[in-house]
Amino acid sequence: MQVRLHNPKRTVDVDGPVRVDKLLRQLGLRREAVLVIRGDSLVTGDALLAADDEIEIRPVISGGAR
Amino acid sequence: MKCRRCREPAVIDVRRHRAAFCRDCFLHHCREQVRRTVEKHKMISPGERALVAVSGGKDSLAVWDLLLDLGHEADGVYLGLGIGDYSEHSAVYARDFAAARGVALVEVDVRAEAGFGIPEASQAVRRSPCSACGLSKRHLLNRAARDRGYDVLVTGHNLDDEAAVLFGNVLHWQVDYLARQRPVLPSTDGFVRRVKPLIRMSERETAAYCVLKGIDYVVEECPMAAGNRHLRYKETLGQMEESSPGIKADFYLGFIERVLPLLDGVAETERGLVGECSRCGSPSTAEVCAFCRLAERAAATAVPSDVLPLAVGQLDGAGIPLEGHRPADER
Numbered sequence: 233m234q235v236r237l238h239n240p241k242r243t244v245d246v247d248g249p250v251r252v253d254k255l256l257r258q259l260g261l262r263r264e265a266v267l268v269i270r271g272d273s274l275v276t277g278d279a280l281l282a283a284d285d286e287i288e289i290r291p292v293i294s295g296g297a298r
Numbered sequence: 299m300k301c302r303r304c305r306e307p308a309v310i311d312v313r314r315h316r317a318a319f320c321r322d323c324f325l326h327h328c329r330e331q332v333r334r335t336v337e338k339h340k341m342i343s344p345g346e347r348a349l350v351a352v353s354g355g356k357d358s359l360a361v362w363d364l365l366l367d368l369g370h371e372a373d374g375v376y377l378g379l380g381i382g383d384y385s386e387h388s389a390v391y392a393r394d395f396a397a398a399r400g401v402a403l404v405e406v407d408v409r410a411e412a413g414f415g416i417p418e419a420s421q422a423v424r425r426s427p428c429s430a431c432g433l434s435k436r437h438l439l440n441r442a443a444r445d446r447g448y449d450v451l452v453t454g455h456n457l458d459d460e461a462a463v464l465f466g467n468v469l470h471w472q473v474d475y476l477a478r479q480r481p482v483l484p485s486t487d488g489f490v491r492r493v494k495p496l497i498r499m500s501e502r503e504t505a506a507y508c509v510l511k512g513i514d515y516v517v518e519e520c521p522m523a524a525g526n527r528h529l530r531y532k533e534t535l536g537q538m539e540e541s542s543p544g545i546k547a548d549f550y551l552g553f554i555e556r557v558l559p560l561l562d563g564v565a566e567t568e569r570g571l572v573g574e575c576s577r578c579g580s581p582s583t584a585e586v587c588a589f590c591r592l593a594e595r596a597a598a599t600a601v602p603s604d605v606l607p608l609a610v611g612q613l614d615g616a617g618i619p620l621e622g623h624r625p626a627d628e629r
Contacts, residue, residue: 238517262540264313267505274309274506276299276318290517292505293458293532294355 233281235259236288248283255281256289265293310506314544321510328507331498332364339481341493346449348372349490351439352395352403354388354516357454359395360504361496363513365452366399372452373402375442377435380408380415381522388516395513406442408434412589414596416522422599423592427522430592437580437589443490450485455494458501461550462531477564481554486569488581497550 233248235255246255252268252275268275269288281287299308301320308318312327319327336342342365350362352374365372376392379385389405396403409415412434419434420427443451460479467475485491496504508515523529539546574580575587582588 239519262536264500264502264539265536267310267502267509269509272509272512273321274509276308276311278299290505290509291519292356292502293529293536294357294501294519294523 233283233285233287236286238289238291248285249280251277252279252281253277255287259289261289266291309510312500312503314500314539314547316543324506325510328360328499328503329364329367331503332361332495333368335481335495335498336365336368336370336493339493341482341491341495342370342450342452346371347447348450348452349404349439349443349446349448350374350452351435351454352376352392353454354391355454356505356508356513356515357456357459357496357501359391359454359513359515360499360507360511361452361454362395362401363399363511364507365495366401373404373448375404375406375439377438377442378405378407378409379431379434381417381520384516384518384521387518391514391516404442404446406438408438411438412593412596414593418599419592419596420522422596426526428526428528431522433588433592437587440488440490440492441580444488448490450491450493453492453494454496454504456496456499456501456504457547457550458532458535459528460494460497461535461546462528464550464553465531465535466527473561473564474568476553476557477561477568479553480558480565486572486581488572488574488579497554498547500546 233246233250234243235246236243237259246258250258253263256263256266256268256277263277267290268279269290270281270285275281299311299318300306301308301323302317303323303326304320306320309321310324311318342348348365348370350358350365350372352358352362354376362372362374374392374396376389378389392403414422416427416431416434420430423430439451439453463479464476467479481494481497483489483492499507507513535546535549571583572581573583575582575590576585577590578587580587580589586594
């Protein structure tokens with residue numbers, strides 16, 4: 233599957249099917265620090281991602297003074 | 299995973315609530331969090347006009363959207379900070395949201411208003427960009443709300459923001475800053491009431507809210523914020539949250555409930571020290587307020603903005619305090 237990542241922006245290929253939690257561990261990401269987006273919705277940690285899914289993993293942490 | 303409310307398939311799990319939600323129930327959960335926060339802390343009364351500080355990011359657009367859905371009269375204000383393409387890009391999201399919801403967006407160009415942009419200001423005074431930015435925002439947002447007759451200024455600070463600021467203030471035992479770290483800063487002479495309706499929502503929840511509500515926001519981080527202290531505190535707290543879900547909420551919400559009341563006297567004493575800036579008339583504990591001093595130094599060392607670097611992380615770590623660490627006249 234194609235996984236779109238940010239900071240820096242890039243796309244990586246990952247073998248599927250795979251569960252979201254396992255994918256995040258493979259990529260070294262904390263689940264509380266990201267959202268996993270499939271289409272126009274979100275998926276939970278136990279969701280099974282298919283080999284032909286297109287996924288975006290979006291960081292949620294922002295900083296600086298506001 | 300099933301939704302806690304309706305048992306339909308969930309789209310998001312919120313570990314600190316030991317719950318998962320489907321789309322509609324999650325949006326309901328967010329509205330309830332904000333409604334209860336606004337009511338509990340008496341942030342906005344019926345009929346009051348609110349001005350939402352909008353950056354184009356997830357938190358400010360989420361809080362604006364939530365307040366509108368809850369029936370509040372809320373316009374937005376966008377500050378053009380002069381941070382190159384990032385500022386131009388961010389403004390588009392704020393404008394698009396305002397147009398989609400049919401609400402007013404006030405735009406203030408910091409360079410036109412104050413004579414400097416954030417990159418040159420931070421260079422001039424050798425403060426971290428986030429410090430100069432925060433100081434400028436607090437001053438100009440208050441001015442924008444006050445001059446246009448709004449009753450309350452709304453910011454999108456979320457649970458993670460507040461926990462990180464609290465963490466920094468506790469590490470340095472900044473008692474006066476702790477006394478000021480409140481969900482509501484009451485209106486006083488020259489200050490419009492400032493409120494933070496998102497203090498019970500994590501930034502993961504505000505981001506999820508935007509995705510599920512179809513709100514486009516700027517995902518990229520400000521190029522000047524990289525590596526700042528606030529982000530490092532967030533990372534530390536995030537690691538603790540991973541192994542102990544709910545610990546951030548316990549830390550910050552416990553502070554509000556159990557510690558802030560003990561600091562009322564400190565906050566009262568500070569308010570008594572606030573006078574008026576001799577230059578701009580804004581509230582200040584000094585003869586000249588921190589913003590006017592920043593503007594003066596930026597003007598004295600002005601260099602063309604197009605030769606300034608955007609990534610000025612080298613200024614960070616210079617021992618300059620960030621958000622939460624600020625003089626009383628720039629609360």
